[in-house]
């Protein structure tokens with residue numbers, strides 16, 4: 001299995017990025033509960049024949065959709081070791097917890113956070129952002145809120161982010177019981193950075209109305225085009241108004257590892273909390289989200305809960321005053337820290353920073369190719385590693401949507417789409433360390449080929465499940 005997986009990763013270019021899933025393959029996974037066991041060889045054959053060929057494709061250098069990391073063989077080996085140890089990182093006194101604490105320390109160092117800062121692994125930034133909202137909410141309302149609920153004071157809380165922020169922040173407000181109406185989505189400049197003056201005005205307006213502003217979420221890399229808010233200016237407003245300053249740095253925060261990009265994140269070191277994913281630009285296999293909180297006390301206030309069956313001792317396996325379960329909703333937790341530790345130790349932050357900078361250079365190359373090609377149109381500034389463009393055509397939204405479906409089904413490349421100023425864009429986010437110039441060239445060539453075909457063929461439409 002291990003040899004096969006090394007070959008799979010080493011020869012990934014020979015495979016399609018993604019391929020449509022035949023019914024017969026889906027059928028394999030709609031069977032009844034297995035009452036009797038099967039031979040492991042047989043089970044493994046089902047994996048090689050029916051699972052591996054139909055995976056998402058983000059290991060492939062041609063994968064450029066959404067924001068997916070490529071992982072590495074080193075991370076894969078660490079996952080195998082972690083599964084062998086089968087450690088539960090909810091708490092107790094064992095070295096896997098120290099490995100996670102090591103990553104907390106390293107993450108503090110990356111962002112210049114103080115020694116009292118706390119952190120922990122979570123599934124992804126959606127969860128880390130939710131937890132940050134919960135920590136900020138408890139800080140605003142006081143710890144007794146955990147028993148009493150948010151009450152009238154909680155109903156008056158308002159939070160702020162930009163219109164370009166990720167949808168998981170509104171979802172976090174809903175889950176936190178504050179409601180997404182209480183999230184003010186502030187206008188952005190053309191660069192997709194939050195309009196600082198508009199942010200100030202909205203906070204002032206809400207204060208006049210008797211509402212209680214409590215949180216601003218800055219973006220370090222917006223999902224659509226990779227814009228980084230003016231984090232220093234946001235930090236200053238939060239300091240003046242005594243608001244919690246959270247940064248959604250899902251992919252962009254790790255730009256701090258590149259000396260070229262780090263200055264663009266100026267101000268992130270002042271955040272009260274940062275959410276980020278090691279599974280994106282950190283090249284760690286899924287999943288490895290992370291939350292860092294400046295004031296560990298505030299973090300514990302939101303989640304720590306005593307229980308007789310979780311009593312801490314001074315010696316023995318139940319020793320160790322602070323357990324990760326004090327810092328989040330999970331009690332059972334896997335050893336996500338190991339694959340991150342292996343990745344950071346094996347490659348070092350300089351190399352990871354260079355990989356991050358290189359993906360931005362590739363985005364600049366893609367931008368140049370788009371600008372040099374009269375049949376293509378650039379739809380947004382290229383801030384980091386994301387390029388939004390489209391094929392010029394009448395009925396361009398339809399044509400470009402069909403181009404992207406054709407790209408996926410051809411297996412050549414897998415960008416995604418987004419809508420910018422009402423116009424559908426082909427969106428290529430370069431995250432994978434395996435992506436190279438040849439993959440960008442292949443994307444452009446295929447867009448031009450499919451574009452010419454789709455533009456000439458207005459009668460055909462993308463139908464669910466229909467090959468085009």
Ligand SMILES: Cc1ncc(COP(=O)(O)O)c(C=O)c1O
Nearest residue numbers: 067124125126166221222223250
């Ligand atoms: C800016 C931003 N925030 C949040 C998220 C959600 O992160 P996750 O998918 O790890 O939950 C993403 C995902 O791409 C993102 O780009």
